[in-house]
Amino acid sequence: MAQEIEKKFLVIGNDFKKEAFESSKIIQGYLSSVPERTVRIRIRDQSGFITIKGIGNQSGASRFEWEKEMPLNEAEALIKLCEPGVIDKTRYKVKTNGGTFEVDEFHGENNGLVVAEIELANENDAFDRPNWIGKELTGDKKYYNAMLMKSPFSKW
Template structure:
């Protein structure tokens, strides 16, 4: 249950033409402590409960546990979450042997687009699409739990 991923800003919307699927996501946090987060997510018609541990020093890996729950239960749990719900569309884009998950945020995080790629090791090599911008792996400002507290539109 070790999650290893790298995160990047996105420099153009060219990824939308390359996406093979997209999903509407609403999520909130029951707990956003930096040592562990407890997230509730609704992705299209499915609900999920996710617990993530503290990130490694590099920001590349952390423990993650997730289970699907009924959408109705997820909707109820969202009402119990800390203030600052996240709304986004996730696009799935193939690049070489990997799938990038590209999140386009709405609401108070409007204007932010971030791409993540999951890896099997911290040293794994992967193909970088042309629309990939600066790497922000390990920059806590881009964690969804932080964006729920200090939205992107408040950064300026």
């Protein structure tokens, strides 16, 4: 069991793509989207995952996270049981001094939204902010994937 500590930001432009060392296609749904315990089913490329997340701390940067890989066919079956709405995105990984940003370019009803997250060992760890990093979104619940499923970016 682990504590996830991350900061989230809006992304400006597409410069991050030329710096990316990896990308993957992600489809995910939620068996439970209540803030106290989200249960996510994710298909990343050809692998399945189940993730349980707890409610965030006061700043929104830290929360409990547990994840296990599962067979693709099981993830595909569980996606069909999820709450209405699906998150469809491409994730890019970009290394910087101080860590690796995961940049999510959303598709479907969240098309046009691009956010970056960086996982940290401590909430106060220093890291470089590339020029494509914009406003900080840490703790802003409307940018949580479980909320984007219910209230997509295109409807804001």
